[in-house]
Amino acid sequence: MSLTHRQIHRDVAYFYVGLILAFSFSGIILNHRQSWYPTEYAYESEEVTLKIPKGELTEEKVRNLVAPFKLEYESHRLRGNNLRVDFTGNSIMELDTKTGEGVLEARRTVPFLGHTIKLHKSTDTAWIWYSDIFGAAMILIAITGMMIPMGKNGFNKRGWKLMLVGLIFPLLFLFIL
Structure with missing residues (x-):
């Protein structure tokens, strides 16, 4: 056939x-x-205010800054005045480096x-x-x-x-x- x-x-x-x-x-x-990038959505959100250390934000400074949250640091990125810290397990923190104000979010993948x-x-x-x-x-x-x-x-x-x-x-x- x-x-x-x-x-x-x-x-x-x-x-x-x-x-x-x-x-x-x-x-x-x-x-x-x-x-629009729907890979993740926040299911838990907490406003935070941190005292941003002076000078360059090295990995060590960022790790020390977020240590009180008891989350496992993965990486960080600084764009202008916006500091984004990624944690293992889909949690992120975004901070304004001038004011120290930001948000900590726990995220899940959009089905x-x-x-x-x-x-x-x-x-x-x-x-x-x-x-x-x-x-x-x-x-x-x-x-x-x-x-x-x-x-x-x-x-x-x-x-x-x-x-x-x-x-x-x-x-x-x-x-x-």
Whole structure:
């Protein structure tokens, strides 16, 4: 029995429908991460006021600053007057270094959306191989979709025109914008 392009297209697309949806959602979210990034939400929040030490905020100074909170320090980042301290276990503290005022938040990953973003950004070797196979499957889906005979609206009639228009946008963004 030989498989037709329609059967290959259908079966590969069915197999990958979950990953197509997950990557589509997370891709849209990552495109808008500057304004909306729902990987985490705060479920507990506490306003804090700390005495910020003078001079450069070294790791040692930041560790000493947050030590009374009994949380395991992970890292910190200073942008302008905003100090963000990350703790193990998804807790963060954001402080204004001029006033010492800020907030300590315990966070959780947003179900589904936060997890799909983790998949999109994963560097796990097995996941990368699976994603590469998925990429090849998407190429197969695209090619077999073009080869499905569709009568007067098939690839040979108008499909190739739509494909060319669809290629213009990525090429514009890749080479011009």
